[in-house]
Every structure is written in structure tokens, then in C-alpha cells.
Amino acid sequence: MHVLITGAAGMLGQKLARRLADVGALRATPIERIDLVDLVEAPTVSALCAARVADICHHGVAEDLVSPMPDVIFHLAGVVSGEAEANFDKGMAVNIDGTRTLFDALRCAEGTPRVVFTSSIAVFGAPFPDPIPDDFHLTPLTSYGTQKMVAEALLADCTRRGFFDGIGIRLPTISVRPGLPNAAASGFFSGIVREPLAGVQAVLPVSREVRHSHASPRTAVEYMIHAAELDSTALGAHRNLTMPGVSVTVGEQIDALIRVAGPNTASLIVESPDPVIAEIVAGWPERFDTQRALGLGFVPDGSYDDIIRAYLEDDFVSG
């Protein structure tokens, strides 16, 4: 089993590589090689891993990566939401042209590997029904969401034409995201758990009634692995799937934090309404009815309590 991970230096890429190395097999076949590619060097978490610093958009890189052809490709490389909005050309170049370069290389090479593409619920845009069904239209309200939508469309067509065997999985917001606070509008969803657990104050810029859909990093990695392993004939022509999430209000997140870590933790959350962030968040989806993904065996976190526990087990470093 030969695996390729693009965007391997990112948070999810690193966790995926580590998980694959720990399990040592994919599709019941021992893993012999995990190629990690990114613009910066990805940590080689096991002797199975080989890291390469390269830009998939550059001439010849994609062709190299698929020679010899991996059995499974996890295509995680991408410019994130804020950057794609701030820098239109860069988002188009990486999220669309980079993806197309990889798909073209696959088309021109021998073999039809499974390609797992990490899309995003940013492909959806308000107004929404509640819950949002699997056959709801894509009307992204960001360049990032647009670029993910385009990549999804190309993946489905390339799969239909037999260039490769693709599956796109639309990840919900990942929380609790480890690391430092960042400037993303969605950052508080992780921050109000991560910072108090570390004994640090966290700002809550929206109302406790705001509802949002979450998946732990651990579950996101399991989604990717399941997407690599499932029988893709069950997907038919619809190759892009909304992944299940745990839909909770911010108040329910805080209740879960109190249950898992005690009331003193929650007292570190400082409510400081920010109308700008509140307006951005109001355009985001709240709850999905992901019947297709559930029917195909994708297993979400059990509760927001479980999401906090996964963070404590996987990422929490006591101060």
C-alpha cells in the first residue's frame, strides 16, 4: 500500500500521517510507503514516511508524485478560507489550478487510484433550510467555498470518465483545533474550549444561541481513512459528500466544557459581542441532515463532550 498526502504539513495532514503509521495498514493491506508533500517540510512521523518540499503547481511535480502511482491519494493541499479571500489569485492558483494539475497528472498516468479530497461546508451559503439536506444546492459566499465547489465538480467528472476513483468529503468546522488562537472568524469555536482548558481567558464574540456543526480532528482523520477504504461503487455518480457533524449551540459547547472540566473552566469565557463576527457567522450553516454519509458508514463524534475529551487525549499539553 503506497499512500500520498498533499498538504501533509498541515494540522490534519500530520494527524492523518501519524494515524496511518500507527495503524500500519489501509484497506487491510500493510502500508509500505507514505509520501508527504507540502510547501514546508512535513514531520516524518514514521520510517514509512518520506517528506518532500514541493509546490504541486510547479511543472513536473504532480507527474513525479504519481510515478509510481500511489494506491491512495489524500489531497489536502489548499489555501485556507481567509487567505483565499484576501488573495484571489493565490486561492485560484492553489485551490483550483493545483487540484487540476494533480487531476491532469492522474489522467495521463496509468492506474486509477482512490483520491480523497477534503472539501468544506463552505461550499454552502445562506439562506438555509434547517436541517440542510444532502441535495441542497451549493451557493458559496466566499472564494474559498467557490474554489472547493469547482474542485468537487472536476473530481466528480474525472471519476465519471475513469481518470481516477475520487471522493470529496465536506468537513464541518474542526474543533477543538490545537495550537494558538488565530484570526479566523471561526476561531472562537475552538478558543472557548482550548483557552479555558489551558487556564487562559477566551473571548466569545457571539451569542450563546449561535448554532454550529463540529467534528474533532480525530474524527476528521477517520472520515478520510473511511473515504479511502469504502466501496466507491455505493457512491454512484454523486462523489461529494457532506460529513456528519455534532450540531450544538455555543451555550451547549460551554455546558459540555463544564461537564468535562468543571465550572471554573467556563468562568474564563468572557462575552464580548463583536457585530462583525456575528454577521459573518450568521451566514454559516448550522445543521445538516447527512443521511448519505451516515448510510455509507461515516461515524461522527458522539457528542460535544466527546469532542472535548478527544482534544484532551490527543492534543492537550498541560501548562
Place this chain on the structure above:
Amino acid sequence: MHVLITGAAGMLGQKLARRLADVGALRATPIERIDLVDLVEAPTVSALCAARVADICHHGVAEDLVSPMPDVIFHLAGVVSGEAEANFDKGMAVNIDGTRTLFDALRCAEGTPRVVFTSSIAVFGAPFPDPIPDDFHLTPLTSYGTQKMVAEALLADCTRRGFFDGIGIRLPTISVRPGLPNAAASGFFSGIVREPLAGVQAVLPVSREVRHSHASPRTAVEYMIHAAELDSTALGAHRNLTMPGVSVTVGEQIDALIRVAGPNTASLIVESPDPVIAEIVAGWPERFDTQRALGLGFVPDGSYDDIIRAYLEDDFVSG
């Protein structure tokens, strides 16, 4: 009023140019100039027209076309369904890269013209609810439909970012299409009317129960003009609209033909079932609930009888 039409030598491009020249105004403003661009020379139907033979994908062409900036651009240029399926590279190059080249030129130039893009109901793919609502997801089953979906997504994002003021209109099957029979799987929808009216036999390869959605060329042109004239603020962020059609069974088409042209005409239709065509057609949408477009003032043909009459008035040439 300065108008640009890409794909101007095509059937709809020619009809659009002629209609604009006849009316002489757009948005209640006299038309001073209609630029026609295509790979072959478009007929200059009026002194207002200037035809240019050029490939919009070629370096500098798109920049030239938007200098000076037209007030309204009708972007009709594209590779049709059969060709996009037979030649993947050509479809991608024209339908995606050509469109992106135009959009990039608009982004880099001064002004925010209205851009009317002719998309297609090929962006939809079976299985379908009946009727198909405006918020149904796009899961095209052809490379053509995929490429139209991608162009729609880019149009919406470019509009959101203020590069231009875009509207995508998804045209139903155009019938009665003038001219000679062609090899398209959908060709019989026009053929079973056009050929008998000319006193020629026509083959019906599917059952009379097959249901499909139609718009006359005349109405398609009116859709484009209405899309150029309407107040686009009413569209909000959702810039791509399914156009209304007349949904009829093949049997109802034939009944209309008898009403308009008499029973002898219909006797020229020869039923000759073709399982291959029947299977292709089974994947096509039958009926849409186009509330948004109707609410925005797009007016469909009144009936299939009207569609036949429009053909007789606009295109029929007695043998």
C-alpha cells in the same frame, strides 16, 4: 449602449444580434455598437454590428474585447455537449479556461458591465424529484454540464467580489431548433416537429411518455435580454437561475403539432425505439419549478403550440 456577444455566429447568437438590432435599444438606451466575436465570422445583421473572428482563449483577445468596456456582455461562446464529451481537453479549454480568461480581463479592466452567461440544465443530473426545485443540487453527468457548473460558480464569485455584474441563465432544451437534423441525442425533440412540417419523415427513438422541458429560440433570446435588463440587486448572492420551460411529453408535442399543422403532418413521425438514446434521455430532467426566475419576470412560452408557431413565424422556410 455598447454590447458584446461571444459565440455570436451560433444559432442563438445570431438571433440575439438580430433582435437587438431590430429593437435598437437595451435598458431603454439606444444601442450604438454590437460587437460580434466567434471563431467563424458572424453575419452582421445591421450597421450597428461589427464582426471579429477571434479565439477568446488567445493571448490578448479578451483584453481587446473589453477595451473600451461594453455595457452588456452576452457570453454565449462554448463547446457543445457532444463535443465536450468527445474532446475533454477542448471542452475544458473553451468552456472553463475561455470563460475564466474573459472574467480575468473584466477583473483587470475598469467598469462593472452586466455579463449574461448562457448556462444549461445539463448542470443537473438524475435522480431528480418532480418537479426540480430552485435549490436542488448540481450533479452533472457530462463534462459539458460540469464545465457549465464551474463557470456558474466563478461567475457568482466574481460578481460577489465586484469584478462585474453577472447573471447565469440555465437554458432548457431549445426547440424547435432550425436547420438540419444533427446527431445530438436530444435532436429528435426538434426533429419530430421540424421534419414533418417540411414534409419529411422524422424518427422518434423514445416512448411518447418521455417528458422534457423546452423553450423556443425566440424565448431563449428574450431570456437573455431580460437578464441584461433586470435589476440585479434582486438576485442577491444567487446569480445563476434555472429558466422556465414548457414541460411536455413527446405525445403532447405531437398533439400540439396536430393542432397547429394538422394530422397529416404527425403521420410523418416514425416510431423506431433506440435503447441507447432512451437511456441517455432517461438521465435528463423532466420538469422544473422555476419560482425564482418567474418571480424575476422571465416569461416562458405559453404552450408547446406557441413554440411550434414561433418556429413557423421565425424560421420555417417553405420547401
